[in-house]
Amino acid sequence: METVVEIEHLKKSFGNNHVLNDINLKIERGENMVVFGKSGSGKSVLIKCLVGLLEPDEGKVVILGNEIAKLPTEELNVLRKKIGFLFQSAALYDSMTVRENLEFPLRDLKKKPQAEIDALVLETLTSVGLEDAMDKMPSELSGGMRKRVGLARTLILKPEIILYDEPTTGLDPITSKEISQLILDVQKKYNAASIIITHDVECARITANRMVVIKEGQCIAQGTFNELSASTDKWVSSFFK
Amino acid sequence: MPINLKIENKVVVEKIAKLAEHSHIKALKGFFIEMAELSIFTLRFFKEALKPRYEFKELIKQAYLIGYKSFPLVAITGLIMGLVLTIQSRPTLAEFGAESWLPAMVAVSIVREIGPVITALIFAGKVGSGIGAELASMKVTEQIDAMEVSGINPFKYLVVTRIAAATFMLPVLVIAADAISMYGAYIGVNLKGDVSFHLFFLEVFAKLSFSDVFPALIKTVFFGLAIGLIGCYKGYNADKGTEGVGKAANAAVVYASLMVFVIDMIAVQVTSLFS
Structure with missing residues (x-):
């Protein structure tokens, strides 16, 4: 198996608040890894360090063989196109239609004919079941639809790694299940490695090949969903009750 | 005790x-x-x-939103400015029997000072706050982060285009506001008199010189640059949360308006040095 994400001794602090404290992780191609932990445990900070939105204080992040901290901006931007990021709020550009939101990440690629772009947008929107929402504005979409469009925008560049920041937060149980299923479908279709930040046990159960539990900025447990749910550690098992 | x-x-x-x-x-x-x-x-x-790369499409869109969409407000302000200035100045000039100087005096006042400064203040209120609030809300809702992780330079796409559009469009708006102000002044003159359109503008252009128009236009470029820069700076660096959006919009207007006066003061000193 090819390692696509390698995190070594990652540390990040905000003032005296040590959010990440020596994180070590490896993620293989095609693997879904769920990062589990309480709110404020540093899960989102971890994935923001992976795409260079935050600069680590110490440690090394290697993505697809490239050490993030050593990459010049241009090369980092090229690498970022291979990494999809689904934000907690979906972060759709609210002055653009759904179609324009999907076309936007394609603008830096070599000039493609409009017909080809249209076909790609339609194909990606169909894969998340939203082909009818193409000309809607983000304000006209429900929370679940926004997440789907956000995922479609992430998928349009056919990323090799996808980072999901709390994909089911704020959604009802049925929509949460649909989104979790969609994450699984994406894994199968694109063979992408995914890091899923969540504290939704059902989402973790559906999507995880492997799970990591973070407490006070450190990985305190790793394993499959079944292994961790049967853990004798009081803190870890409290998540699954 | x-x-x-x-x-x-x-x-x-x-x-x-x-x-x-x-x-x-x-x-x-x-x-x-x-x-x-x-x-x-x-x-x-x-x-x-x-x-490079230059974001021409977004620049044109912003020029339309910032310039064209501000035109009605600037036009109304300009018309009132010319009308009021004329009505207010007439009694003083009449005391000295110098009513015939009214078109020239109003024209010089508007072109040199009142037109650029009032238009810039209106522009700071409308455009500065708009840019500040828009970028701040994009920041708060992680849209700027989303752009960055897509490998697109948000600074170039959002900030450079808005500042450039503000810098290019304010001088155009000031020219328009000055012209409309003159028309307002013409209406003002004719409220208590009878001056033909031709004679009024003959008087205006006889007294206006290159040294009145050119420095005034140059300073509007700096006004536009300052308004765009401050609006973008406040919005792009907004703190998280909706409170940050309001603060950014408010600070953008206050500091941009203040900068208009500071630049104006410097411009007057520089102009007087050369004249």
Whole structure:
């Protein structure tokens, strides 16, 4: 198996608040890894360090063989196109239609004919079941639809790694299940490695090949969903009750 | 007892003085840090603006939104400005029997000072706050982060285009506002008199010279640049949360308006040096 994400001794602090404290992780191609932990445990900070939105204080992040901290901006931007990021709020550009939101990440690629772009947008929107929402504005979409469009925008560049920041937060149980299923479908279709930040046990159960539990900025447990749910550690098992 | 009270008061006053001194130092430090950050932001703007790729499509869109959409407000303000200035100036000039100077005096006042400054203030209120609020809300809702992780330079796409559009469009709006103000002045003159359109503008252009128009236009370029820069700086660096959006919009208008006066003061000094 090819390692696509390698995190070594990652540390990040905000003032005296040590959010990440020596994180070590490896993620293989095609693997879904769920990062589990309480709110404020540093899960989102971890994935923001992976795409260079935050600069680590110490440690090394290697993505697809490239050490993030050593990459010049241009090369980092090229690498970022291979990494999809689904934000907690979906972060759709609210002055653009759904179609324009999907076309936007394609603008830096070599000039493609409009017909080809249209076909790609339609194909990606169909894969998340939203082909009818193409000309809607983000304000006209429900929370679940926004997440789907956000995922479609992430998928349009056919990323090799996808980072999901709390994909089911704020959604009802049925929509949460649909989104979790969609994450699984994406894994199968694109063979992408995914890091899923969540504290939704059902989402973790559906999507995880492997799970990591973070407490006070450190990985305190790793394993499959079944292994961790049967853990004798009081803190870890409290998540699954 | 009175002695104790005196000593206690002295201690309190000393404590307050110490706190005040501390808060003054803190405020001063904050001011210098903000100035340094704004300078870095300005340098980054020039660096990114000169580097390809150029976002012409977004620039044209912003020029339309910032310039064309501000035109009605600027036009109404300009018309009222010319009309009021004429009506207010007439009695004073009439006292000296110099009513015939009215078109020329109003024209010089509008072109040199009132037109550029009032239009820039209106522009700061409408465009500066709009840019500040828009970028701040994009920041709060992680849209700027989303752009960055897509491998697109948000500074170039959002900031450079807005500052450039503000810089290009304000001089155009000032020219339009000046022209409409003149028409307002023409209406004002004719409220209590009978001056033909041809004669009025003959008087206006006879007194206006290149040294009235050119420096005034040059300073509007700097007004536009300052308004765009401050609006973008406040929005792009907004704190998280909806409170940050309001603060950014408010600070953008206040500081941009202040900068208009500061630039105007410098421009007057520079112009007087050359004339």
